[in-house]
Amino acid sequence: MKLMVLPCDGIGPEIMSATLEVMEATSKRFDLGLVFLEEESGFTSLKNHGVTLREEVLDRARSEFDGVILGTQSHMDYPPLVEGGRNVSAGFRIGLDLYANVRPARTRSFIPNKAPGMDLVIMREATEGFYPDRNMYKGVGEMMPDRNMALSVRKITREGSMRICREGFKLAMQRKKKIAAIHKANSFLMTDGLFLECFREVAKDFPEVECEEFIVDAFAALLVRKPEAYDVVVATNFYGDILSDLASELSGSLGLAGSINANAETGLCCAQAQHGSAPDIAGKNIANPTSLILSAAMMLIWLGEQRGIQKLIDAGEAIAETVDQVLDDPAKRTRDLGGTVNCDDFGRFVAAAVATKELSSQPA
């Protein structure tokens, strides 16, 4: 299986290196035959190719690879698009039509947190919404008619809403058969109204799933008040982005949550940390690589489920379990969690533990 690897900017190279150490050990232990091929992106690509993400990289990801592991990008520091500053993350989401951004947030009793008992997954739409680079056929969805006025356009489609809601319900069927739709249809009658209409339409195909609907601002408060009450949460792009950061920070740290971007129809998947490029700590070997390691594990599980390959699922679950075992020991935590361990050492601890992991089932 071939995986494209793009370390990108900031702490990206450090957390990628720790993640690859874990993935190599996992591949060996579970006989996965993973092959990793690195591609340039971000500032390295800008320097060498004049653009932060080349179209040919996307073409290759689409046609030659089984999955992508994407590091972090310093998008805010990129030059304008005309000077080569292309949003790498959006490039993958749009270019590969990775509409489902799956973002779990789970508290661990042994990590200080603000949301005891929380264990939810935010299913965030990722190819439309308020994001100006993904809601126009030509041009961008943000404009300034004069220097004192800025306008923004939001795109919500029936197709986009139906498919993300369907993914949400499918996930709910695998979990607690419970789903919450997030909207603000009281104000955005047409856009959020359309999303809600699609949610109710898809719900008819999943009669076993208990459905709830929440207005986004109220849900932000409820998530803090009773975080244990929710399971699968389906949301449009912008709401899902904000709520997932809230949920993962409540779980203890932004650095603890994995995430994938996926398309169930094409089978394409990209693992990506939930946090940003953390320029303040880049190059110091102190970042916490947990988020990217767990993202890579999620991708293995997702690919395993898509393709019916049990050993990929076992391998992904083994990584997630091992990360928890390592985190359980305060002496093995990185600085953001109050420990003293370096980024590469954390990767080594996880890799070493995975390498001796008990195999629960025979390779398929």
Ligand code: ATP
């Ligand atoms: P960007 O511009 O790429 O979004 P940012 O610094 O504005 O970067 P984040 O990268 O999400 O946003 O970082 C927010 C804070 O959390 C920073 O202080 C950063 O150092 C810290 N942080 C983020 N990720 C990690 C991590 N993996 N390990 C440790 N600290 C992290």
